[in-house]
Amino acid sequence: MSTKKVEQKIETFIEGALDNPLFKTLPIKVEDIAKSMGIKVLAYGFDDDISGVLVINNEGATIGYNQTESRVRKRFTIAHELGHYVLHREESDVFMDKQYKALFRSPGFTYTEESQKLEQEANKFAACILMPESLLNKEIEKMEFDLHSEDDIKHLAKIFDVSATSMSFRLSNLGFKFF
Ligand SMILES: [Zn+2]
Incomplete structure (x- = not known):
């Protein structure tokens, strides 16, 4: 495919x-x-x-x-x-x-x-x-999300019940820039 x-x-x-x-x-x-x-x-x-x-x-x-x-x-x-x-x-x-x-x-x-x-x-x-994109965006909008903050990534990961690593990968694949 x-x-x-x-x-x-x-x-x-x-x-x-x-x-x-x-x-x-x-x-x-x-x-x-x-x-x-x-x-x-x-x-x-x-x-x-x-x-x-x-x-x-x-x-x-x-x-x-x-x-x-x-x-x-x-x-x-x-x-x-x-x-x-x-x-x-x-x-x-x-x-x-x-x-x-x-x-x-x-x-x-x-x-x-x-x-x-x-x-x-x-x-x-x-x-x-x-981590559906639409739901992820909604959660990110709700919080003052800082991509550089490890705590924020962990918090988001907790909401979706995924590992912080999975969350970082997902955000990066969706085009969020970590620098
Ligand atoms: Zn497999």
């Missing part, structure tokens, strides 16, 4: 979802959104390295997340797997996501260009759904 097509798909999904009551209050209820689409969301005691999976079979789709991870990390994982479901379910029935750090420790690990693209797309989807 072209980048343009992916962006359109994400935009269409978010626009449709914004009418959903689950989008009316922050933080975005990403687990409930997945469930409202008929997807099972389950906690697993995965081995250390695995952060999440998406499995699609005759019985439907299941998102599994690692129960040992922090809440913000779990939320991001669920959003990421939902991204694979919305964007990539024609391409594969199983997506298994390893923790970022673990990826580079795996022996013989190679990241093909294609798989890297899918992961970036799922991450983009996750950022867009957890």
